Amino acid sequence: MVCGKRRLLIILATVAALTPTFMLWDATGRRTFTFFPSADLAALQHQDGSLTGVFGRPNAGPPINNTFGLGLLPSGSGEGLISVLIMGVPVLALALVALLGGGKHEVCEVAYNTPG
Numbered sequence: 001m002v003c004g005k006r007r008l009l010i011i012l013a014t015v016a017a018l019t020p021t022f023m024l025w026d027a028t029g030r031r032t033f034t035f036f037p038s039a040d041l042a043a044l045q046h047q048d049g050s051l052t053g054v055f056g057r058p059n060a061g062p063p064i065n066n067t068f069g070l071g072l073l074p075s076g077s078g079e080g081l082i083s084v085l086i087m088g089v090p091v092l093a094l095a096l097v098a099l100l101g102g103g104k105h106e107v108c109e110v111a112y113n114t115p116g
Helices: 004-027 039-046 084-100
Strands: 031-033 071-073
Touching: 004 084, 071 084
Parallel strands: 031 071
Antiparallel strands: none
16 A cells, blocks of 8 residues: 555656546547548548439538547557557556555554544
């Protein structure tokens, strides 16, 4: 078990290590799954005016955001494995090991107020 200042230092280091990951997630659109730009999707969106939907109406759906977005969860194998979860797990695991201790245990000093 970790006491006092060391526990606070571990918590602050963990927050400092995770903050850039969540800032990148926020800056790239807060997606659930990681998304990489697709050339096929870009070509399909470029042809949007020539495509027709049901009953011969032009496909007027909202355009899909075809830019990189870091997701909370991985979207598949390869480059899709990059995500907040994958980048955050090692940091959280190290913090947990540091907080629970693995080697020499120190005794936390507790001051008791005793009458007398």
